[in-house]
Amino acid sequence: MAQTQTGSRSEIPMTQMGFTQETFPAGTHMCLIYSQEAERRNIIGKFLESGLLAGEKVAYFADTLSPDEVRGWLRDIGIELPDVDGFSISDATKTYCSSGEFVPETMLDTLRKFYRQAKEEGYPNARVSGEMSWALKGIPGSDRLMEYEALINEILITHPVTAICQYDASRFSGATILDVLKVHPMMVVHGQIVHNPFYMRPRDFLKDFQGRP
Amino acid sequence: MKGEPVVILLVEDDLAHAEIVRRNLESCRVANQLIHVSDGQAALNYVNRQGDYSDPATSPRPGVILLDLRLPKVDGLEVLQRLKSDPQFSSIPVVILTTSQTEYDMVKAYALHANSYLVKPVDFSQFSQLLETFGYYWLAWNQHPH
Amino acid sequence: MNTPPADTSEGMDFRVIGQIVSASGLLHVFPSETEMGNFLVPLLTGVPGCQSTSVCFRKLAQPIGGVRGETCSLCARSLAQCSETSPYPCGLVEPGKVRAYPLETAGGFYGHLIVRIASQREYVRYEPFVQNLGNALAIILENRWQQAAMQAAKENLEQLVKKRTAELGKVIESSRDLIATMDSDHRYMVFNSAFHDEFQKVYGRDLKPGDSMTEALAHVPDAFAQSWKYWGCALAGEDFTICQEFGDAPLDRQWYELHFSPIRDSAGHVIGAVHVGREITERKRAEAEMRKSSLEIQHKNAELERFLYTASHDLKSPLVTVRNFLGYLEQDLAAGAAGKIAEDMDFILGAADKMRRLLDDVLELARAGCIVAPPVRVTFRQLVDEVLSTVAGRIAECGVTVTVGDGEVVLFGDRVRLAEVLQNLLDNSCKFMGDQPAPRIEIGFEPRAGETVFFVRDNGIGLDPRHQGKVFGLFEKLDPRAEGTGIGLAIVKRIVEVHGGRIWVESPGVGKGAAFFFTLPDAVEPTSQGEK
Numbered sequence: 001m002a003q004t005q006t007g008s009r010s011e012i013p014m015t016q017m018g019f020t021q022e023t024f025p026a027g028t029h030m031c032l033i034y035s036q037e038a039e040r041r042n043i044i045g046k047f048l049e050s051g052l053l054a055g056e057k058v059a060y061f062a063d064t065l066s067p068d069e070v071r072g073w074l075r076d077i078g079i080e081l082p083d084v085d086g087f088s089i090s091d092a093t094k095t096y097c098s099s100g101e102f103v104p105e106t107m108l109d110t111l112r113k114f115y116r117q118a119k120e121e122g123y124p125n126a127r128v129s130g131e132m133s134w135a136l137k138g139i140p141g142s143d144r145l146m147e148y149e150a151l152i153n154e155i156l157i158t159h160p161v162t163a164i165c166q167y168d169a170s171r172f173s174g175a176t177i178l179d180v181l182k183v184h185p186m187m188v189v190h191g192q193i194v195h196n197p198f199y200m201r202p203r204d205f206l207k208d209f210q211g212r213p
Numbered sequence: 214m215k216g217e218p219v220v221i222l223l224v225e226d227d228l229a230h231a232e233i234v235r236r237n238l239e240s241c242r243v244a245n246q247l248i249h250v251s252d253g254q255a256a257l258n259y260v261n262r263q264g265d266y267s268d269p270a271t272s273p274r275p276g277v278i279l280l281d282l283r284l285p286k287v288d289g290l291e292v293l294q295r296l297k298s299d300p301q302f303s304s305i306p307v308v309i310l311t312t313s314q315t316e317y318d319m320v321k322a323y324a325l326h327a328n329s330y331l332v333k334p335v336d337f338s339q340f341s342q343l344l345e346t347f348g349y350y351w352l353a354w355n356q357h358p359h
Numbered sequence: 360m361n362t363p364p365a366d367t368s369e370g371m372d373f374r375v376i377g378q379i380v381s382a383s384g385l386l387h388v389f390p391s392e393t394e395m396g397n398f399l400v401p402l403l404t405g406v407p408g409c410q411s412t413s414v415c416f417r418k419l420a421q422p423i424g425g426v427r428g429e430t431c432s433l434c435a436r437s438l439a440q441c442s443e444t445s446p447y448p449c450g451l452v453e454p455g456k457v458r459a460y461p462l463e464t465a466g467g468f469y470g471h472l473i474v475r476i477a478s479q480r481e482y483v484r485y486e487p488f489v490q491n492l493g494n495a496l497a498i499i500l501e502n503r504w505q506q507a508a509m510q511a512a513k514e515n516l517e518q519l520v521k522k523r524t525a526e527l528g529k530v531i532e533s534s535r536d537l538i539a540t541m542d543s544d545h546r547y548m549v550f551n552s553a554f555h556d557e558f559q560k561v562y563g564r565d566l567k568p569g570d571s572m573t574e575a576l577a578h579v580p581d582a583f584a585q586s587w588k589y590w591g592c593a594l595a596g597e598d599f600t601i602c603q604e605f606g607d608a609p610l611d612r613q614w615y616e617l618h619f620s621p622i623r624d625s626a627g628h629v630i631g632a633v634h635v636g637r638e639i640t641e642r643k644r645a646e647a648e649m650r651k652s653s654l655e656i657q658h659k660n661a662e663l664e665r666f667l668y669t670a671s672h673d674l675k676s677p678l679v680t681v682r683n684f685l686g687y688l689e690q691d692l693a694a695g696a697a698g699k700i701a702e703d704m705d706f707i708l709g710a711a712d713k714m715r716r717l718l719d720d721v722l723e724l725a726r727a728g729c730i731v732a733p734p735v736r737v738t739f740r741q742l743v744d745e746v747l748s749t750v751a752g753r754i755a756e757c758g759v760t761v762t763v764g765d766g767e768v769v770l771f772g773d774r775v776r777l778a779e780v781l782q783n784l785l786d787n788s789c790k791f792m793g794d795q796p797a798p799r800i801e802i803g804f805e806p807r808a809g810e811t812v813f814f815v816r817d818n819g820i821g822l823d824p825r826h827q828g829k830v831f832g833l834f835e836k837l838d839p840r841a842e843g844t845g846i847g848l849a850i851v852k853r854i855v856e857v858h859g860g861r862i863w864v865e866s867p868g869v870g871k872g873a874a875f876f877f878t879l880p881d882a883v884e885p886t887s888q889g890e891k
Contacts (some may be wrong), residue, residue, distance in 0.1 A: 033385065033388050034388065035387070035388040035389070035390065169388035169389055169390065169394070170388075170389075170390035173394060173397055174389060174393075174394035174395060174396065174397030174398030174399070175397045175398065175401055177385075177388075177389075177394075177398055178398050178401055178402055181385075187381075189381070189384055189385065190384070194381070195377075196381075197373075197374050197375075197376075197377030197378045197380075197381055198378050198381075198402075227676050227680070229677075229680035229684065229706045229709065229710055230676065230679060230680060232706060233679075233680070233683045233684075233687075236687065283672065283673075286823075286826060287825075312672060312675045312676050312679060313672060315668075333679050334679075335675070335678055335679050335682045336682060337682050337683045337685065337686025337687070338686065340679070340683050340686075341686070
C-alpha cells in the first residue's frame with residue numbers, strides 16, 4: 001500500500017479514484033494501458049468525476065477527442081462540469097509542446113505551476129489526465145517523453161498532482177509499452193490500481209534509457 | 214264402312230315411288246281411292262281443306278295416311294306431329310313409309326304417335342308384297358270409326 | 360513512492376516474478392502478435408540469468424519470429440523438421456543453454472518462446488513463471504487465432520452470399536417473366552428489369568426498390584385497388600394464379616398469367632410476397648384459335664354426318680325406283696304391254712339419271728371445299744360481267760333484266776369458285792321468277808357494320824319465312840318439280856364459307872321476291888372495303 005514519502009506524512013492527503021473503492025495518496029502516478037475505448041472512458045470518466053466531486057482542480061489534456069467532444073462525453077454520462085477554472089480541457093499537443101517542441105523541463109515546470117496555482121486558489125487537491133497519443137505525431141522532442149515521465153515521479157513528491165496517463169496499446173509499440181510500465185509506479189489493470197512491478201527508480205531508468213543504442 | 218273405298222292419302226315427293234304405290238294399290242283387291250300430294254304443306258292443306266283442297270268432294274277425308282319422312286316445304290315428322298296433335302285428325306291412322314331405316318327416325322316417329330312404320334324395300338317383290346299386306350291390313354282388317 | 364532497493368536478491372526476486380506474472384495480465388491489450396513479441400522480448404531478456412529471448416509464432420497469416428517461408432531462421436532447418444513436442448526445436452544445440460517453451464493448448468500448437476540462458480543458476484528460479492507466461496501467451500494466441508478464423512469464415516460466407524445473390528440476381532434479371540417481391544409493408548423490394556419496364560409502360564412510373572405500392576399507384580386508383588387486393592391475399596398467405604389483361608388500345612392488349620405466393624421465414628411467418636408474371640398473349644390467342652378450330656371441326660363433323668345421312672338416303676330412293684320398276688318391266692314385257700313398258704323404262708332411266716346427278720353434285724360439293732386454283736385479283740364488276748355472259752342465254756330466255764350496282768371492290772381468290780357463287784345465285788333467281796311481266800335481278804354490294812355484303816336480289820316468287828332456313832340444306836328442294844337436285848345453293852354456301860364468309864336469304868314472303876346476301880372476308884382486300 002502507500003509507501004512512506006520523503007515529504008511530511010501528514011501533508012499528503014488520501015484521495016478517491018472513482019473507479020475503485022481504495023483510496024490512494026494524492027500525487028499517485030498511474031498509467032492506463034488500454035485497448036478498448038469503452039473501458040478507457042469508463043475509468044477516466046469516473047476518475048475525473050471523483051476529482052470534481054472532491055472539489056479538486058482538474059485538468060484534462062485531450063488528443064483523440066476535441067475538447068468539446070470531451071465535454072460532450074462527460075455531460076452524457078451525467079457529470080456536471082463547473083466553471084472553466086475548476087475544470088480545464090486543453091489540447092494535449094498545445095499543452096505538452098507549447099513551443100512546437102516537447103521539452104520535458106518546460107512541461108515539468110507547467111505541472112509545478114499548476115499545482116501551486118491550485119493551492120493558491122484554495123483547491124484542496126489537483127489531478128490531471130492526459131491522452132498521450134500526441135507523442136506519436138513525430139513532434140520534435142517527443143522521443144523524450146519517457147524521460148519526462150520518469151522525472152515526473154520526483155516532482156510529484158513535492159507537488160502531489162494525482163495523474164493518470166492514457167496509453168493506447170494499439171498505437172504504441174510493445175517496446176514502448178514496456179518503457180511506459182517502467183516509469184509509472186502504479187498501473188491500472190482490469191479496473192484495479194496495482195503496483196507496477198516494472199517500475200524503476202527515475203535515475204535508474206534514465207541511465208538505462210539513455211544508455212540504449 | 215265396308216264396301217266403300219277407303220281414301221288413302223299418299224304424301225310422297227318422289228314421283229317414281231308414288232307410281233309404285235299407285236300401281237300396287239290399284240291391283241289391290243280392296244277398294245281404295247289414292248290421293249297423292251308431293252309435299253308436307255300440301256298434306257296439311259289437304260286435311261284442313263285449305264287452298265286447292267277446299268272442296269270436300271274432291272278432297273275426301275282420308276281413312277289412312279301414307280307418309281314419307283323426307284318432304285319438301287314441311288318435313289314428314291312435322292306433318293305427323295301436327296296431325297296427331299290436332300283432335301280433328303289425330304284418329305286418322307298414319308303409316309310412315311320411308312327409305313330411312315335409322316333408329317332415330319323410328320323412335321321419333323313413334324314418339325309422335327305414328328301408328329306404324331314401314332321401310333320401302335329395294336326388292337320389287339318385297340315392295341309389292343308389303344303394299345298388298347298393307348292393303349289387306351289397313352283397308353280390310355283394320356277397323357276405324359267414320 | 361520508492362522502489363525497493365535493487366541489490367537485495369530477495370527483492371529482485373519478487374519484482375521479476377511480479378513482472379512476469381503481471382505481463383500475462385497485460386498481453387491482451389496488444390493488438391497484434393508482433394507487438395506482443397516486442398513487449399515480451401525485452402521483458403524476458405531482463406530476467407536475471409537470461410542472455411536473450413526470441414519468439415516464434417506460427418499459425419498466423421504472417422508467422423513471426425523464427426519462420427521465414429519454409430525454413431526456420433533460427434536454425435535454417437526446414438519447418439517440417441521442427442516438431443511441436445520437441446523441447447529443443449531448431450536443432451538448437453547446447454540444451455543447457457537454450458530453452459524453448461512450446462506455446463500450445465488443447466486446441467493446437469502456436470509456436471515457441473525461446474530463451475537463451477547465460478546463467479543457469481540464476482535463471483532456474485524464474486523458469487516456472489516463464490513457463491506460465493508461455494501458457495498464458497498460448498491461450499491468448501489461440502483466442503486470437505480462433506477469432507481470426509471465425510472472421511475469415513464470416514467474410515468467406517459473406518462473399519459467398521454476395522456471389523450467390525449476384526448469381527440469383529442475374530437469373531432473375533435474365534428472365535423475361537415479370538418478377539417482383541414485396542415486403543409486408545407493401546413496398547416493392549426486388550424486381551427484375553422486365554417487371555420494371557412493364558410497370559413503367561403501363562403505369563408510367565419509374566419504380567425504385569423500396570417504393571411503396573400506395574405511392575406508386577396513387578394515380579391509377581382502379582389498378583391500385585386490384586393490386587392491393589392481390590398482393591394482400593399473397594401477404595395473407597395465399598398461393599394463387601390469375602389471368603389478367605393489360606393495355607389500353609385493342610391492338611395493345613396483352614394477357615398475363617400472374618402467380619402470387621407468400622414468402623415465409625424459417626418459423627413459417629409471412630414476411631413478404633412474390634409475384635411472377637408470364638405473358639401469355641400468344642398462348643391465349645392460340646387457345647382461342649384452337650377453340651375456334653375445334654368448334655369449326657365439330658361443326659364440320661356435324662355437317663358431314665348430316666351430309667352422309669342425306670346422301671345415303673337420297674341415293675337409296677332412286678335405287679328403290681330402279682329395282683321396283685325393273686320388276687314391273689319384267690311383268691309388262693311378259694304381258695307385252697308396250698305403253699307400260701315405255702313408262703317403266705322412263706322411270707328407270709329417270710332414277711338412274713337422278714343417281715348420276717346426285718353423285719356428280721356430291722363430287723362438286725366436295726370439290727367446292729377445296730380451292731385448287733391460285734388466287735388472283737379480280738374486281739367484283741369483272742366477275743359479274745363474266746357470269747352474266749355465261750348465263751346470258753338463260754337470262755334472255757327468262758326475259759330478266761339484270762342491274763349491277765356501282766362501286767369497286769377488289770377480290771383476291773379463286774376466280775372460278777367466286778364466279779360459281781354468282782352463277783348459282785343467278786340461276787336460282789331465274790328458276791324461281793315465276794310468271795310475271797317484269798322479272799328483275801339486282802346484283803351489288805353494300806357496307807354493313809364494317810364489312811362488305813354482296814347481294815343478288817330478285818322479284819321472283821320469294822320464300823315462305825318458315826322455309827328460309829332450309830333453303831341452303833343439302834338436297835333440299837322446296838319445289839320437288841323444279842329441275843336440279845337442290846344442291847346449287849349448298850355449293851354456294853360451301854364456297855362462301857371456305858372464304859370465311861356467311862350467306863343468308865331475306866324474303867318478305869311468298870310472291871314478294873328474295874334477296875341472297877353473302878360476305879367474303881378472306882377474299883376482299885381490306886383497302887378496297889366498302890368503297891362506293
